[in-house]
Amino acid sequence: MRLAVFLPYTDRGQLHEYLKSLLPLATLALAGFHTGVLAQGDAAHQVTYNGEVGKIINENCVVCHREGGIGPMQFESYEQVRPWAPLIQLRVASKEMPPYAYDHGIGVQELKGDWRLQQEDIDTIVAWVDQGAPLGDADNPPPPAVFPDPDAWTFATLYGEPDLIVPSVPMDIPANGNDMWSKHYMPTGTTQDLCIKAIQVKPQGDARAVVHHANSSVDFLNENGEYERYSELTEYAMGKWGELVPDGVCRTLPANSRVEWRIHFFPGGVGATAQGKMIKDNVVEIGMWFHEPDYAEKVNPYKQDLKRYSMREGYEGGTLVIPPHGYTMTQGFHTFDHPVRIDSFQPHGHLRMNAASLEVFYPETGRTEQLSQISNWSATWHHSHLYESDFAPLLPTGAMLIIKQWYDNTANNPNNPDPDQWVVDGSRTGDEMSHAWIAVTHLDDEGFEKLVAERKQREERSVVGQ
Ligand code: HEC
Numbered sequence: 001m002r003l004a005v006f007l008p009y010t011d012r013g014q015l016h017e018y019l020k021s022l023l024p025l026a027t028l029a030l031a032g033f034h035t036g037v038l039a040q041g042d043a044a045h046q047v048t049y050n051g052e053v054g055k056i057i058n059e060n061c062v063v064c065h066r067e068g069g070i071g072p073m074q075f076e077s078y079e080q081v082r083p084w085a086p087l088i089q090l091r092v093a094s095k096e097m098p099p100y101a102y103d104h105g106i107g108v109q110e111l112k113g114d115w116r117l118q119q120e121d122i123d124t125i126v127a128w129v130d131q132g133a134p135l136g137d138a139d140n141p142p143p144p145a146v147f148p149d150p151d152a153w154t155f156a157t158l159y160g161e162p163d164l165i166v167p168s169v170p171m172d173i174p175a176n177g178n179d180m181w182s183k184h185y186m187p188t189g190t191t192q193d194l195c196i197k198a199i200q201v202k203p204q205g206d207a208r209a210v211v212h213h214a215n216s217s218v219d220f221l222n223e224n225g226e227y228e229r230y231s232e233l234t235e236y237a238m239g240k241w242g243e244l245v246p247d248g249v250c251r252t253l254p255a256n257s258r259v260e261w262r263i264h265f266f267p268g269g270v271g272a273t274a275q276g277k278m279i280k281d282n283v284v285e286i287g288m289w290f291h292e293p294d295y296a297e298k299v300n301p302y303k304q305d306l307k308r309y310s311m312r313e314g315y316e317g318g319t320l321v322i323p324p325h326g327y328t329m330t331q332g333f334h335t336f337d338h339p340v341r342i343d344s345f346q347p348h349g350h351l352r353m354n355a356a357s358l359e360v361f362y363p364e365t366g367r368t369e370q371l372s373q374i375s376n377w378s379a380t381w382h383h384s385h386l387y388e389s390d391f392a393p394l395l396p397t398g399a400m401l402i403i404k405q406w407y408d409n410t411a412n413n414p415n416n417p418d419p420d421q422w423v424v425d426g427s428r429t430g431d432e433m434s435h436a437w438i439a440v441t442h443l444d445d446e447g448f449e450k451l452v453a454e455r456k457q458r459e460e461r462s463v464v465g466q
Pocket residue numbers: 056057060061062063064065070071072084087088091092097098099117272273
């Protein structure tokens with residue numbers, strides 16, 4: 001069965017232009033609605049920077065759009081923001097900024113570390129720009145932006161500094177040239193099995209621009225004194241935030257272990273992060289936070305793992321091919337012989353990939369349910385979408401995960417370096433890939449039924465509470 005489908009629409013470019021031309025209309029309609037609602041309550045209400053917009057921008061944009069940040073312009077004050085107001089309106093209304101492409105209204109919406117703006121805030125920004133982007137009361141500026149140091153660990157605010165940091169060996173990356181790979185081993189120094197509660201991979205400093213991805217696995221010393229593969233450890237790709245393991249489960253780092261690093265560098269950088277300069281002594285680090293050492297005994301947790309799920313099964317010849325100026329779609333199917341909870345979903349592709357989805361098919365009912373949809377996917381931002389534990393999909397034995405990814409090799413894809421190329425399966429940034437990283441908690445029937453019952457109870461309580 002051939003699963004790579006060459007989509008027949010050649011006029012998608014025109015469709016895209018048409019949709020873009022509708023955007024200002026949609027924006028006006030929204031703004032009209034918004035001011036209409038406001039006008040009912042308070043005819044004189046004007047949306048201002050100092051009133052509401054500055055706060056939204058400080059909380060959601062300045063972290064990247066500031067001096068030394070990765071955004072191309074700065075939004076630290078009204079004077080800096082004002083000239084960009086029309087472009088801000090466009091990018092916010094189309095949900096391209098903040099850069100967190102995860103569709104509203106489809107599948108699970110409760111995510112940890114979600115960067116998306118609330119629709120209310122989007123409407124406020126849109127209305128503000130339509131009203132001429134005024135400053136408002138000059139004596140009442142918004143609360144200043146607070147942001148973490150980009151070199152700080154994401155979870156330091158929750159758990160402090162990591163309990164263990166495993167660095168890679170330092171490597172010099174030239175300013176330009178072909179993709180580079182490094183595979184090497186580093187000891188962890190563990191003397192007992194530990195349960196990971198959070199994990200983050202962090203390129204140091206300028207390395208952020210050139211580390212395309214950094215995957216890691218764990219080996220442990222077996223009784224013959226030889227290293228044996230234990231599991232995948234974690235995965236990093238550009239723009240990633242880190243992973244939190246839900247409570248009550250254990251992702252194990254075994255005793256007497258070592259980490260295998262597999263790092264892919266893209267000299268000169270990629271996309272918005274391009275630095276175009278030589279980077280010396282490039283180091284990537286894994287930070288890990290652990291539960292207390294007796295966690296496994298006390299809690300008897302279910303096992304959680306993060307694995308790479310491919311989308312090539314059944315594929316003719318196992319090859320991904322995207323024709324010049326064409327489209328392709330890939331899919332993969334996976335079932336488990338026990339019940340599971342899906343804790344996170346992170347699609348992976350390169351410069352042509354532009355969308356992904358995760359669905360579940362229930363064979364008993366013949367129904368398919370959508371769990372996640374990511375339209376406008378971009379390789380610059382590899383988010384691992386972490387489902388809030390109370391909303392993480394629970395799959396009975398035999399339910400089938402369906403993972404899909406779409407590829408756009410036309411000139412309409414803003415990330416496409418060359419639409420005249422045939423693009424095939426491969427590891428270079430200019431090649432394509434088709435897989436997703438999914439964290440799964442492996443349950444048994446008892447654990448599954450308990451979680452299902454807890455959710456039912458919660459839903460009933462919230463209905464009664466209304
Ligand atoms: C995590 C970092 C990050 C955050 C948060 C972020 N941006 Fe950006 N922004 C970028 C980067 C990087 C670019 C340049 C590349 C791109 O367009 O993706 C950019 C580009 C832009 C552009 C220019 C787009 C163009 O067409 O040239 C605008 C406007 C913008 N951002 C507005 C915002 C607003 C408004 C917010 C908050 C609501 C925001 N951004 C939040 C990183 C960020």
